[in-house]
Amino acid sequence: MVQTPKRLTRQQSAVAEALRSGEDFTSAQDLHARLRSSGNPIGLATVYRTLQTLAGDGDVDVLRTDDGESVYRHCSTGHHHHLVCRACGKTVEVEGPMVEKWADKISAQNGFRDVRHTLEIIGTCSECPA
Amino acid sequence: MVQTPKRLTRQQSAVAEALRSGEDFTSAQDLHARLRSSGNPIGLATVYRTLQTLAGDGDVDVLRTDDGESVYRHCSTGHHHHLVCRACGKTVEVEGPMVEKWADKISAQNGFRDVRHTLEIIGTCSECPA
């Protein structure tokens, strides 16, 4: 077994930090632009690589906008879902134990295993006009 | 009030029919290739246009694969969700009244309006190997 080195580079910290300080879901392109303009030189490929790693480790949540862009957000640990404002991007984390149970039951009833699910709610928040 | 012209062209029928006869979610590219090779000349742009229209009218369901491809399927009318096999693509339509109620409640509690939600379950079906 080879020990996987785990170097924490300046670039990786920068991406993680940028995510941690942001409240809303952000695209890779946006992050890249923001980091650069805030005097933080980084390559686009590196941003994508880092985000993939973070997502794979479960340190950030990913979801895809309607126009196919992946957006990332630093989230609390543990399984949860999102309530997102389509206008301003405000995001609320929500949990639904009964939904989890329902999904498991449905899966079992149909003989599916290794199940995973995605559930997002999108609407307009109280602070945004119609 | 302007009368909306609604010409039903050969190409549109072909797409609708191809979807109606297929059981699983299919990509636009796939549909295009299939239609062509079955002696049904059609342009790729037309396939995309037609699918957009069908989806907009609620005649087909759309969801996005993990690699960002949109896939389409002719579905029963009414609001429902999907249980999809990640290996063979087998799809089961499922309903969850309690989930709908939960989503509405959560939305209301947080002051969100015009809410919509997406919920898909993905797993491996009983007929597919590990």
Added chain:
DNA sequence: AGTGGTTTTGACAATCATTCTCACTCGGGC
């Protein structure tokens, strides 16, 4: 400080689904 081996980076090219363009075709009403 130097050396060698490994990991990470980043500018740039490549991929690829989807959308755009726009000249052309079709078909029904006149």
Added chain:
DNA sequence: GCCCGAGTGAGAATGATTGTCAAAACCACT
């Protein structure tokens, strides 16, 4: 037959994401 707008489609354009690969950064160890 002629007209005209809806519909089509080949090819170009878009744009996010991924691949490439040489150069840079890092880490022992000397």
